[in-house]
Amino acid sequence: xxxxxxxxxxAPSGCGKGTILRQILKDxxxxxxxxxxxxxxxxxxxxxxxxxxxxxxxxxxxxxxNAFLEHASxxxxxxxxxxxxxxxxxxxxxxxxxEIEVNGAMQIxxxxxxxxxxxxxxxxxxxxxxxxxHRGTESPEVINQRLQQAxxxxxxxxxYDYCIINDVLQEAIADFxxxxxxxxxxxxxx
Amino acid sequence: xxxxxxxxxxAPSGCGKGTILRQILKDxxxxxxxxxxxxxxxxxxxxxxxxxxxxxxxxxxxxxxNAFLEHASxxxxxxxxxxxxxxxxxxxxxxxxxEIEVNGAMQIxxxxxxxxxxxxxxxxxxxxxxxxxHRGTESPEVINQRLQQAxxxxxxxxxYDYCIINDVLQEAIADFxxxxxxxxxxxxxx
Numbered sequence: 105x106x107x108x109x110x111x112x113x114x115a116p117s118g119c120g121k122g123t124i125l126r127q128i129l130k131d132x133x134x135x136x137x138x139x140x141x142x143x144x145x146x147x148x149x150x151x152x153x154x155x156x157x158x159x160x161x162x163x164x165x166x167x168x169x170n171a172f173l174e175h176a177s178x179x180x181x182x183x184x185x186x187x188x189x190x191x192x193x194x195x196x197x198x199x200x201x202x203e204i205e206v207n208g209a210m211q212i213x214x215x216x217x218x219x220x221x222x223x224x225x226x227x228x229x230x231x232x233x234x235x236x237x238h239r240g241t242e243s244p245e246v247i248n249q250r251l252q253q254a255x256x257x258x259x260x261x262x263x264y265d266y267c268i269i270n271d272v273l274q275e276a277i278a279d280f281x282x283x284x285x286x287x288x289x290x291x292x293x294x
Numbered sequence: 295x296x297x298x299x300x301x302x303x304x305a306p307s308g309c310g311k312g313t314i315l316r317q318i319l320k321d322x323x324x325x326x327x328x329x330x331x332x333x334x335x336x337x338x339x340x341x342x343x344x345x346x347x348x349x350x351x352x353x354x355x356x357x358x359x360n361a362f363l364e365h366a367s368x369x370x371x372x373x374x375x376x377x378x379x380x381x382x383x384x385x386x387x388x389x390x391x392x393e394i395e396v397n398g399a400m401q402i403x404x405x406x407x408x409x410x411x412x413x414x415x416x417x418x419x420x421x422x423x424x425x426x427x428h429r430g431t432e433s434p435e436v437i438n439q440r441l442q443q444a445x446x447x448x449x450x451x452x453x454y455d456y457c458i459i460n461d462v463l464q465e466a467i468a469d470f471x472x473x474x475x476x477x478x479x480x481x482x483x484x
Contacts (some may be wrong), residue, residue: 223481266479279479286476287467289456291413
């Protein structure tokens, strides 16, 4: 059985990353690694689907048990990636998609140099602002906080392997598929 | 102006490489580097389009002038890649496609480490034999010689970046486009 690819995806809030990944994940060759977090669920978010929602105590116990491939603190909450389901799915030939923020991604880079790193960027910061406002789930203060964060995160994109600009959604999805197909065709991944 | 990519393509005879490249080259963002050779034109081959057909003397003079990026001898003839049109087209933002055999490709690898190396492979040696026979331009002896050569060249595919298997033509063309798009999206090529 050919091992799957480990694909790390980061994007500032409001880049449409979720929409792109929902389309990509319709293909059963992908496995979406559900992150664990101590942040509160947003409306409509389901435990075990969008995140594994944990208490601070549960999260810190798992840190002690070395159960996380990486974990980081962001806006006052823990976020982490559980090791076991990733390793199992890669061995089964699935491409595993890890959706994590920049600091977590850079931890993965050190631990898994064979992973592929994709950054999804907005066409502009103005576009991010519009999308966050349109989503309507965040207060103006949180939107401002996320915009500042977005600007900082955009400065990190050069640490990734690929950058996909999500201007036209269907093109961004096609670009994502091209990157994965090219990686499948790489001799070193054969 | 963003520089184009230098794309080196090799394939054993009878892999359908020519058919794939004709489709790819319909897009004006590509420039096909016409090789120089001392071999005789096949029926239908046009000087300056399929090859620059040169005499042994002309070829050897150009070697002395250092006009070739690489050159090699293959089945008793010289084949070579002229340096100037490649450099000009890369600077103009075109992706330059170099179609060369394995030894020439490995010379380019040393000279241009930033180039991308694509190997087009047949689904099987039996398929190569059928295609060469179907083409009907070569004698049985030449076909046997080319089959032996094909087998040797297939052993070199691990020295390339990507391997595209041409079983279903349209899939091979799509794979080729995916590889180029992914390379365009690479941060290091941005």
